[in-house]
Amino acid sequence: MMQRPHKAYPVELAQFHSADYVEFLHRITPDTQHLFSNELAKYNLGEDCPVFDNLFEFCQIYAGGTLDAARRLNNQVCDIAINWAGGLHHAKKCEASGFCYINDLVLGILELLKCHPRVLYIDIDVHHGDGVEEAFYFTDRVMTVSFHKYGDMFFPGTGDAKEIGEREGKFYAINVPLKDGIDDSSFNRLFKTIISKVVETYQPGAIVLQCGADSLAGDRLGCFNLSIDGHAECVRFVKRFNLPLLVTGGGGYTKENVARCWTVETGVLLDTELPEEIPENVYIKYFGPEFSLKIPNGHIENLNSKSYLSTIKMQVLENLRCIQHAPSVQMQEVPPDFYIPDFDEDLQNPDERIDQHTQDKHIQRDDEYYEGDNDNDHQMDLP
Amino acid sequence: MENGSSLDRLEAKTFTESHGNGDCLIEDLVDSPDHDSAKQKSLFSQQFSVYLEENCSRDNMRPVPVILGDGQLLDLYQLFSLVKEKGGYDAVSRNGLWYSVITELGLDLHVLASVKLIYDKYLRDFEGWLSKTKRVAVNQTSDGSLLGTENLIINKLPNFHMNVEPLPNFLAVRKNAEPNSGSSSQKVTMHPVMYEDSVDHQGTMELRRSKRRHISSNCRCTSCNSNSCSANGNKLHCSVNMAAKPDATEKKKSAAKSKSAKKKTSEPSSNEFPVKHVSIGPRFQAEVPQWTGEISESDSKWLGTQVWSVKDDSELATKIDLVGRGRRGKCSCDIQGSVDYVRFLIAENRMKLKLELGSAFYQLGFDKMGEEVSLQWTADEEKIFKDAMSSNTPSQKKSFWDNPSKYLIEKTRKDVVSYYFNAYIIKLRSYQNRVTPENVDSDNDEIEFGSFGDKLF
Numbered sequence: 001m002m003q004r005p006h007k008a009y010p011v012e013l014a015q016f017h018s019a020d021y022v023e024f025l026h027r028i029t030p031d032t033q034h035l036f037s038n039e040l041a042k043y044n045l046g047e048d049c050p051v052f053d054n055l056f057e058f059c060q061i062y063a064g065g066t067l068d069a070a071r072r073l074n075n076q077v078c079d080i081a082i083n084w085a086g087g088l089h090h091a092k093k094c095e096a097s098g099f100c101y102i103n104d105l106v107l108g109i110l111e112l113l114k115c116h117p118r119v120l121y122i123d124i125d126v127h128h129g130d131g132v133e134e135a136f137y138f139t140d141r142v143m144t145v146s147f148h149k150y151g152d153m154f155f156p157g158t159g160d161a162k163e164i165g166e167r168e169g170k171f172y173a174i175n176v177p178l179k180d181g182i183d184d185s186s187f188n189r190l191f192k193t194i195i196s197k198v199v200e201t202y203q204p205g206a207i208v209l210q211c212g213a214d215s216l217a218g219d220r221l222g223c224f225n226l227s228i229d230g231h232a233e234c235v236r237f238v239k240r241f242n243l244p245l246l247v248t249g250g251g252g253y254t255k256e257n258v259a260r261c262w263t264v265e266t267g268v269l270l271d272t273e274l275p276e277e278i279p280e281n282v283y284i285k286y287f288g289p290e291f292s293l294k295i296p297n298g299h300i301e302n303l304n305s306k307s308y309l310s311t312i313k314m315q316v317l318e319n320l321r322c323i324q325h326a327p328s329v330q331m332q333e334v335p336p337d338f339y340i341p342d343f344d345e346d347l348q349n350p351d352e353r354i355d356q357h358t359q360d361k362h363i364q365r366d367d368e369y370y371e372g373d374n375d376n377d378h379q380m381d382l383p
Numbered sequence: 384m385e386n387g388s389s390l391d392r393l394e395a396k397t398f399t400e401s402h403g404n405g406d407c408l409i410e411d412l413v414d415s416p417d418h419d420s421a422k423q424k425s426l427f428s429q430q431f432s433v434y435l436e437e438n439c440s441r442d443n444m445r446p447v448p449v450i451l452g453d454g455q456l457l458d459l460y461q462l463f464s465l466v467k468e469k470g471g472y473d474a475v476s477r478n479g480l481w482y483s484v485i486t487e488l489g490l491d492l493h494v495l496a497s498v499k500l501i502y503d504k505y506l507r508d509f510e511g512w513l514s515k516t517k518r519v520a521v522n523q524t525s526d527g528s529l530l531g532t533e534n535l536i537i538n539k540l541p542n543f544h545m546n547v548e549p550l551p552n553f554l555a556v557r558k559n560a561e562p563n564s565g566s567s568s569q570k571v572t573m574h575p576v577m578y579e580d581s582v583d584h585q586g587t588m589e590l591r592r593s594k595r596r597h598i599s600s601n602c603r604c605t606s607c608n609s610n611s612c613s614a615n616g617n618k619l620h621c622s623v624n625m626a627a628k629p630d631a632t633e634k635k636k637s638a639a640k641s642k643s644a645k646k647k648t649s650e651p652s653s654n655e656f657p658v659k660h661v662s663i664g665p666r667f668q669a670e671v672p673q674w675t676g677e678i679s680e681s682d683s684k685w686l687g688t689q690v691w692s693v694k695d696d697s698e699l700a701t702k703i704d705l706v707g708r709g710r711r712g713k714c715s716c717d718i719q720g721s722v723d724y725v726r727f728l729i730a731e732n733r734m735k736l737k738l739e740l741g742s743a744f745y746q747l748g749f750d751k752m753g754e755e756v757s758l759q760w761t762a763d764e765e766k767i768f769k770d771a772m773s774s775n776t777p778s779q780k781k782s783f784w785d786n787p788s789k790y791l792i793e794k795t796r797k798d799v800v801s802y803y804f805n806a807y808i809i810k811l812r813s814y815q816n817r818v819t820p821e822n823v824d825s826d827n828d829e830i831e832f833g834s835f836g837d838k839l840f
Contacts, residue, residue, distance in 0.1 A: 001689060001691070001692040002689070002690045002691045002692065002743070002747075003686070003687030003688060003689055003690060004687055004688050004689075004690050004746070005687045006685050006687065006688075016669050018666065037497070038497060038500060053796070064685075065687075067685070068685060068686055068687040071685055071686055072686050072687070075686065077686060092662075092667065093666055093667055093668070093669065094666045094667075106669055110669060110671070113671065113672070113674075114678065114679040114680070115678045115679070117674040117676075130661070133661065134661050134662060134667050134668065135667075135668060135669035136668070136669060136671065137661055137663065137667075137668055138663075138668050138671075139668075139669075139671040141671050141674060142671065156659065157658070157659035158659045158660065158661055160658070163660075163661055166663070220826070254826075255825070255826075256825065279732055280725060280728035280729045280731075280732050281729060281732055281733070282729060282733065282752045282753030282754070282805070283752070283753075283809070284725070284729065285809045285812040285813050285816060286808070286809070286812055286825055288812060288813075288815070288816030288820070288823060289816045289817075289820035289823065
């Protein structure tokens with residue numbers, strides 16, 4: 001189903017952003033910007049984040065998309081909501097950054113928090129999801145997990161594995177810093193291991209997945225070597241948890257690959273496999289000479305050694321263990337036999353997909369993906 | 384600020400000593416004779432850039448050079464020395480001397496507030512840093528005396544020298560960058576360090592190339608997204624980046640080999656740069672309410688308006704049909720024939736889409752896509768556009784995109800951008816697909832391309 005979102009009102013944008021910033025975005029135009037050099041500097045506009053005609057409307061549309069998506073999920077109109085125009089994860093409360101002006105993800109998450117005690121944010125853009133992490137750095141109600149390139153002065157410069165959150169949010173920010181050239185198998189293995197553990201430990205009520213396509217091979221700015229299948233595998237994996245899922249776009253600077261990627265991922269989310277060859281359409285020329293949904297391998301060296309990835313993984317899992325033992329954070333509300341749901345179960349539509357609590361009662365965990373030797377859990381305590 | 388001036392004297396002396404000009408006794412940064420003012424200015428630049436490096440953090444990243452609201456460039460060195468002469472920021476503010484600072488800088492009064500603010504942001508902290516650094520440097524002398532002999536100080540200030548010595552190269556890099564990018568490279572922006580290759584300097588060529596590769600292959604411009612670039616007339620960024628692109632592609636391809644080698648050499652330089660941290664405070668974090676166990680109302684009226692949905696037909700269309708078959712026009716035996724055939728298929732698919740979507744076809748803007756857009760253009764207009772794109776000077780191109788309606792009177796910017804993506808680049812890609820299939824790039828519109836016959840593509 002395709003929906004036209006409403007244009008987000010300034011007051012909705014100000015649920016996260018500062019009022020003065022929103023107001024400035026609303027009023028500034030390319031013709032008047034020369035009069036406001038101080039403000040432009042203050043809000044980090046003008047360089048990476050230029051002022052252009054209809055900038056504010058642009059923000060209203062993509063933010064409105066994510067907000068409406070979150071609301072649809074909250075009202076259980078659908079299980080998955082997609083806004084490919086969203087995912088501008090660098091925007092900060094009081095300034096723009098990395099061509100992101102309004103952080104639609106934060107707004108969407110805040111909306112989801114009205115109905116879910118815990119929301120999980122996953123970011124597979126090649127850049128660190130700094131805006132979202134920063135917004136929720138102090139809270140345990142949102143866990144942010146970002147896989148990104150880190151080092152060599154790569155934008156934005158944050159996202160070290162040591163960034164784990166603070167105060168109540170300590171251990172609720174996870175960063176997976178990677179080096180150039182990571183390929184499908186390394187990335188998927190790491191992703192699945194970490195995300196399964198995260199979902200198992202954190203038990204979110206909803207998931208927000210930012211699918212930045214600049215982590216693909218051949219991106220103008222990115223430096224990873226993922227294929228479209230590798231990238232889409234992450235989406236497929238997250239979908240399997242059967243939690244309310246909000247999917248957004250994000251970065252991606254080789255536009256044909258971005259189009260390919262999000263087309264394939266739309267297919268994945270709809271459980272539809274698409275033929276490899278792109279059918280004739282008005283833009284078919286952009287996809288020559290192969291006209292395929294596949295993209296060529298990047299032929300770059302994978303600088304992520306097995307030991308490096310293993311170290312990162314250990315660090316992340318170690319930090320996750322701290323949550324299991326933290327007494328103040330209630331992961332299991334009560335033992336299963338006496339549990340009191342945090343929502344009115346009577347209102348649950350019995351025809352809807354099984355909710356997490358019921359799932360927990362099943363003996364066979366739905367999210368047990370690794371069998372035999374690949375099972376990482378046999379060393380750890382199962383909740 | 385007596386100590387200050389003595390320190391200045393010593394420091395200036397050290398600087399000139401290290402540059403083999405020991406005869407000249409320099410009293411003060413400000414009172415120096417003209418032939419040394421260039422030296423003072425370069426000394427200031429060096430110190431300021433060291434300061435920026437050391438103090439660079441998310442909170443106080445400032446773009447340099449500084450441009451005032453009315454577009455004038457503000458010379459930080461001039462400002463700094465004037466204020467210093469008058470006793471520093473505090474003294475100037477207390478005694479109401481900003482007026483004379485502004486006048487001596489030759490600026491209009493209405494920028495007074497801006498200049499004051501700029502000094503506060505850029506230079507006030509620098510003042511303190513400068514005296515602290517000098518104190519540290521001087522403390523390294525064996526007797527701690529401020530007025531030790533010149534030789535003693537020179538010999539005892541190896542660290543300070545090291546700060547100063549390697550700077551010229553780095554500074555040369557950024558000086559070259561400044562006219563174009565206007566942003567400090569420590570800002571860790573994604574803004575391309577826009578080098579006009581024609582403005583090369585022999586000596587810094589090597590270093591600059593490597594820095595650019597270092598930076599450009601890693602911290603490149605998000606704003607260099609063709610769509611938005613064109614849409615807001617920032618084509619220049621893309622164009623300049625594209626001029627460098629052949630370099631960059633090759634670099635990227637050989638990046639694997641060179642990067643691992645480079646890693647070892649680049650490690651030290653990456654350690655020089657400060658690590659960014661997450662900002663904390665009320666102006667950074669979101670306000671997240673406590674979970675009370677009750678669900679707040681999530682506005683159900685703003686759920687979006689439906690544009691289209693799959694029809695719940697009783698005769699269930701097979702999934703294959705819904706998805707559409709893959710590409711059919713593979714035959715390329717006869718170029719002209721296959722061109723026509725592809726056109727036919729595109730039109731056929733478009734018709735199918737229209738039938739399926741109904742009114743949504745128009746709502747979603749499909750009617751404005753494709754080469755039909757060029758049907759609204761006259762041959763003259765298309766020629767004007769093509770000439771603008773093929774122009775060899777980036778500034779001509781920039782001037783075109785800044786105000787395309789000036790050149791194409793009947794067309795709005797929206798029309799021109801639409802033509803660019805729907806007609807112009809399509810033709811470009813057609814050409815590339817057939818003639819240079821190993822090197823296809825829809826973001827490089829600088830190559831000359833022909834067309835086949837007088838058909839559209």
